[in-house]
Amino acid sequence: MEPPLTDSPSTQTTRTYLELTPTEQPLDPATVQAQFKRLHQLTTSADQPWYRSLFTSEPRPTIEWLLATDGDPDTPLHYYVGIDDPDALDHLEQLVRTLVPNEYELDQTEWHPINLLPMPTPTPDEEDESDSEVNPTPTLQAVEFHGSADRREDWQTRLTPFEAFTESADTRLPLAAIVEALAGATCPTVYQTLLRPYRDWTGDAADRCYRLERGLDTPAQRAVDSIFPAPEADGVDDPETNTRLEELDAKNARRSFVVNARVVAVTEPGDSRPTDLEGITSAFEAASRTCYSIDATHDADEKAHSIYEDLTSRTVHLPDYDTLTSKLRGPRTRVVAS
Structure with missing residues (x-):
């Protein structure tokens, strides 16, 4: 199994993002499909000796999409798009500008998820126990999405195509459920999707x-x-x-992505399953299809802290459908989509 791909340590406190301000103008399915093909062709600017290019492919970037709320229903959601190679940001901006309607505002800004989701620090000493009762430590809650295949290689089959959610007024994009959940959230919450171009599996x-x-x-x-x-x-x-x-x-098979999607919320102590996350766990059920579905797990404590670290460090977990662990517990891992 390949190790996860991590951008930077979670101690970093600022990154350059593209901040989107959407309007009611809908996305065009044909434009989305065309621009995601171009996103797949993005390469990093990392320098390497000429002879290495004879034996290895060009480095591929990780593209990050974020939805963030500070937990105040009166404050609008923030939409961010970023990339792990700062020198590729201008190219990414050109692609995103073409991807979204002209009415959307698009600006570069400095931000980092850790600014909204500070890691809760427990009281270290027993002598501080009385203070912790007065000011209890917030806790982390997390949701992580997984691809679940009926057979080990069913990740090669389809999810519900994007255009199927735009064919009638009775359907809506799965992301709408996440937007609604975050819009009504009462605690700081960040949703993250990481896209990394996958190899050609023709x-x-x-x-x-x-x-x-x-x-x-x-x-x-x-x-x-x-x-x-x-x-x-x-x-x-x-x-x-x-x-x-x-x-x-x-x-x-030539244009697919490894997709990691997760949500982290800083919640009040004792709130083991905040209602803010209820609508999120089932958000992608409609994207499931005949042989391949998207499931979600809700986690707290150590697992939530691990997901928090993955979110803040842009960690991409690669598919593991062919590993022994996957064979023993069933084919369930991160999503490969095209």
Whole structure:
């Protein structure tokens, strides 16, 4: 399993972001799709010897999207977009400017999630116990989203496409639930999505299609076939197999992203499950599809602190569908989307 990718230590207290001020003008699905293809082609400005480029691909950046609230319902939400390579920010700004409607305001600003989400510090000494009862220490609550695949390689199938949420007035984008939850939050809360361009897995997709068409997709199917080989079939009659083949064909294996999404809130002591997070845990259920879904876990204590560190350091956890741990507990990991 590859180690997570971390931008910078959480002790850093400022970064340059693009701050978005949206309007009621909706996003255009075709524009979103086109600009995300361009986002995938962004490279970092990191210098490397010319001979290294013969053996390694160009470094790929991590793109960060944030929604933040200070917990005051009368204060508007803040929308930020950033990148882990400061020298690529101007290029990112050009792409974001084209991605959103012209009515959106877009400005560069200095900010950092740690300014809104200071790490709660417990009282160190027992002699301070009386003071902690008067001024109890705030706690961290966190929600983290995971991709859950029916089969280990079903991450290669589709989530619900963006345009499906814009086809009628009865549907809405999954992010709307997060915006509503943060707009009504009563404690400082930050939602983060990290996008990192994923490798070209065209060969993996072709190999998967070959196995699906021959009924050799699962280990059990391959074990049976090794003993009782099945005759060549003219076509595929199984509806589930046809669904997987259709969704594989619709995916763009050359332009996909690893996606990490999480939420952290600084809550009042004793508030083990704040209502502010209730609408967030189910926000991406509508994006789930036939073989691949997005689940959420709500965490506190040490796990919430770990997610807090991941958020403030822009840590990207890479997919681990093929690791032994994933095989034992079932195929559930960070999302790969295209």
